[in-house]
Amino acid sequence: MTVKKAIIPAAGYGTRCLPITKAVPKELFPIGTRPTIHYIVEEAIEAGIEEILIVVSRSKNMIIDYFDRSIELETFLEQKQKQQLLKKLKPLNVQIQYIRQSQSLGLGDAIRLGESFVNNEPFAVLLPDEVIFGQDTGALDQLLSIYTKHNKSVLGLCEMEQKFLKNYGVVHWQSGENGLIEITDIVEKPMKRPPSNLAVIGRYIFTPSIFSFLKTAKPSLGGEIQLTDAIKEMLKEEKYYGVQPNGIRFDISRVEEFIAANQYILQSENTKM
Template sequence: MVKKAIIPAAGYGTRGLPITKVLPKEMFPIGLKPAIHYVVEEAIESGIEQILMIVSKRKNMIVDYFDESLELEAFLERENKQHLIPIVPVPTIPIHYIRQPYAKGLGDAIRLGKSFIGDEPFAVLLPDDIMLSNKEPALKQLVDQFKKYKKTIIGIKEVEESKLKHYGVISGEEISKGLFKLNNIVEKPSNNAPSNFAVTGRYIFTPEILSILELINASEKGELQLTDAIRDMIFREVCYGKVVNSRRFDIGLNQDYVNLINEFNNPNFGNHD
C-alpha cells in the first residue's frame, strides 16, 4: 500500500515572477483556498497517511497555513464566529517538513525524503499541477494501478504539441487502454518529442528511485533531474505510465491559471470531467 507522499515545494517559482517574489506559487489562490490545499486534499483522498513537504526558508507561509492557530480560534470564539473554525485548515494526517537549502533540482528535493520513505513505495505530487476530477482523484488512479503491478507508475496526459516543451515526455508501448510500458522519458524536449504524452506531476515510485538519485550526475546547471533518475529506472526495471482521467491545470503557466480560476467561477463547475 502507498501510505506516504512527498510534495516538493522549495522552488523559486521563476515562471510566476514577479508575484512569486513575495507569494509562493503554491499559495496562489483558487477560490478561497491556496493551490497546495487542493494537492494535500488529493493526497488524503487517495489514501495517503503521511506527507513530507520539501520547502525552503522563503516558504514559511506554507508551513504557517497548515499549522494550528489557537489565537485565531480564540478570536473567532470571542467574536461569536465559531462557525468559521471548521474551515480553518488543520490537516487530518501528519505533515512533516524539511528544508532544501539550495534549489538543486526536483531530484535533489526527492532525495531529501530518503529517511522519511525508508523502504516503502511512495507518491510524489507536484503542487504546480492541479488535477480536477468528478470521479477518482488522479493520484488514486495511480494507487489502484500500483496495487496491481507493484512497479513505478507515472501519471501522464496527452497535451498539445506546443506545450510539450514544458514537461517530461514519455515513450512506450500501450499494453492496455491508457496504460503504457515505458521505454524512455525526455525532459522538456524543444523538438522531436517522443510522443504527445506528458508527465502530469503525479508519480508513485518504488524505493529504488532513491538509490538511483544517489548515483546520477547533476546537470550542467548543477541540478539533479528527477527525469534522469526515472530514465535510469526504466532501463533497470519495468515502469508504467497511466493516462489519468482528470483535467490538468499547470498554475506555472499564466493561461492555465486563468483557465482554472474560470473553472471555479463557472456555475456548472463539477458537472464534467
C-alpha cells in the same frame, strides 16, 4: 505494499511567476478561497495517504504557517460565535512534516531529501503547481489503482500539443498487458523529435529503488539533479507504467491556466448553490 506516504516538493523559486513569487510562494496562489497546495494535500488524503513530507526552502515559511493552527484566530472566532468560519480552520486529517532544501539543486534533489522519511516504502510525489479537478476519483488515486495491481512505479501522463512538449519530460511507450501504457524510455524537454505526445505531469508513484538512481544521477548543465535522468536509468532495470488521469488539469504557473482554475472552481461552487 500499500502507499501511505507522499512527498510534495515546494522549494523552488517559482521564476515563471515573477514578480509575485518574490513575496508569495506559488504554492499559496489562491484558487477560490484556498491556496493551491491545499487542493494537493486533499487529493493525497483522499487517496489514502497518511503522512506527507513537504520540501521547503528558507523563503517558504508561509507554507508551514498555513498548515499550522492559529490558536489566536480560533479563539477570536469562538468568542464571536462564528462557528461556520471555525469549520474552515479544521486541521486536515494527515500528518505533515517538513524538510528544507538548502540549495536549489532541482526536483531530483528535493525528492532525494525524503529518503529517510520514505523508509524503504513505496511513495507518491505530487507537484503543487498542477491541480486536477472534475472527477470523483482523484488523479493520485487513479495512479494508485495501477500500482496496487502491479507493484511497479507509475507516472501520470497527459497528451500535449507538439509546441508544449519541449517543456516536459516525454515518454516512449508501448501497449502492455490489458492495454496498459508500459513506458520504455523518457526524454527531458525534447527540443525536436519527441518520442510521443505523452508528457509526464506532476503525479508519480515510485518504488524506493528510485533513491539509488537519484544518488548516482549527475547534475545537469544548470547544476540540478533531474528526476527524469534517474527515471531513465531506472527504466533499464524496472518496469514503469503510465496513467492518463481523468479530470481537468491546470498548471497554475501559467497565468491563463491559473485564471481558468479559479473560473472552474467558481462555476462549480455556483452549481452547488
